[in-house]
Amino acid sequence: MAAIKVKKVEAEKVKRLLKRLNLYDGKRRPKREGDFVLLPILDSAKVQELEFEVLDVELPMRPDRQIYKNLESVLREKLSENELKHLRRYDVIGDIAVIQIPKELEHRREEIVEGLLTVHPFLKVIAVKGFHEGAFRIRDYGIIWGEERLWTVHKENGVKIKVDLSKAFFNPRMKGERYRLAQLVKDGERVLIPFAGVLPYALVIARYKNVHITAVELNKEAIKLGLENIKLNEKKLKGSIEVIQGDVFEVLPTLGTFDRVISPTPKGVDALALTLRKAKNSLHYYDFVHEENINQFKNYIIEQCNNYGKKCEVRIKKVSDYKPHVYKVCADVEIKN
Ligand SMILES: C[S@@+](CC[C@H](N)C(=O)[O-])C[C@H]1O[C@@H](n2cnc3c(N)ncnc32)[C@H](O)[C@@H]1O
Incomplete structure (x- = not known):
């Protein structure tokens, strides 16, 4: 996550400047570090042009309205x-x-x-x-x-998402996670999203980044809503979204590789090997893991990487509570070779 470190006495002035230039990331909280403050930013390249040194640090999301x-x-x-x-x-x-x-x-x-x-x-x-x-x-x-x-239009992260809770899955609590991923994705990337649902991840990422996204989903009703959602946000999207209706386990083997793969895997489905094979640089793989098994999960992913001749760095992020001691986690996998 990108941020700049400025002297505390200058923080307010710099923050105002960044806000004026639409470069300040208001969805994250700044953080004090001694006499300095870390300010969250939106666009590393543009901020570097202003001659600030950009750091990669994780700043917390602001809580939703209480x-x-x-x-x-x-x-x-x-x-x-x-x-x-x-x-x-x-x-x-x-x-x-x-x-x-x-x-x-x-x-x-x-x-x-x-x-x-x-x-x-x-x-x-x-x-x-x-x-x-x-x-x-x-x-x-x-x-x-x-x-x-049970249908409605939900707004999140600057996009409109038509959902029908009786026909397709949607989880509004992943709003912060979708925003986090949109910040990690880089312009120009080719991104694959299996298990894409009504396209919330695809829409939020395409809203912020000029990327090409391939989304795969089995549920025809979700696909219909997803296509409506692309139309609904057409004018706002920087990137493009291509939608494939079908079973991830049949469709993915017919596709090439992608710079980044984001797998919001349904509970109980193991798509790790399949999605890892499709990822050239990064994989974000969601799963449900007991807190005692988090290290084991990380080692399993590293082992799978080794099996496919990939050298990987893996970070496990707890995304939300699922039930006592069990978390929905995202494994951020960076592929090094
Ligand atoms: C946990 S939901 C995530 C949906 C969406 N990414 C979101 O966050 O709202 C998993 C999605 O995968 C779809 N799905 C389940 N099995 C599938 C399969 N074998 N191939 C393609 N999609 C599948 C479901 O219909 C559902 O929309």
Whole structure:
């Protein structure tokens, strides 16, 4: 992640300059280091032209609006302290709120709906979510308030994403991760995205970088939405996106290699060997790993690299909690030869 190191006394002035030139990365937090401050930037090449030294450091994302906290404080007047403990984090996707209501709070459904509408007056649908099902990873939803629909247009990272939760997978919580990858991708790269869904990764990357992306997805409904999404964002995209409908395990062997491969692998699917073979310089491979097995996972990837005669540097990044002690992780694999 790119940043510049400036003296603390000059930080505000430099930050204003970077903002004026659209080079300041407002989605990340600056960091103090003694008498210096690390300022997050968007475009290393342009900032270098201003004669700043650009460093590769990881600066944390700014937290999302504290929407969960707001719901909690609205409900504080109506729910007991013990009931509040059962309140779960929820998502707002376009004008749809998606929440889990545990059995301990079933009798409070009406208050929760009212609370959500107070915090987000623009909502048109409130749905409770079940589990992901089948190869397409579609969740089971029940609408508990509002219009009878599960499609909407969600905005994230400067793109519009049409989703239909009843037809295709979408996870708004990967917003920060998509932004992180968009910053790592370099102009001119050829990028492969298997398991592409309605194209959230492809859209965000093409929004920021002039790249050619090949996206592969099996679910025809996701492909339809993805094509609509390309149209919806046409004017904003710097890069281009080509979509292939089909099974990743059949399509990838027919394709050549790519500068970078991004694999948002569905849970329980092992596509490591396949995606590694397709990557010339970088692979970002998502998987679900118990915290005790993270090193083992890293070594497994290095072993696979060796099997294919590639020398790799692997960094494992915890992306989100999945269940106690199990994380969704991204293995950032740099291929050295
Ligand atoms: C975890 S979801 C990720 C979707 C998308 N990248 C996102 O982040 O929203 C996995 C996706 O892979 C698709 N999928 C599952 N098995 C597949 C296969 N064998 N070939 C192609 N796509 C597949 C599913 O339909 C789903 O859209």
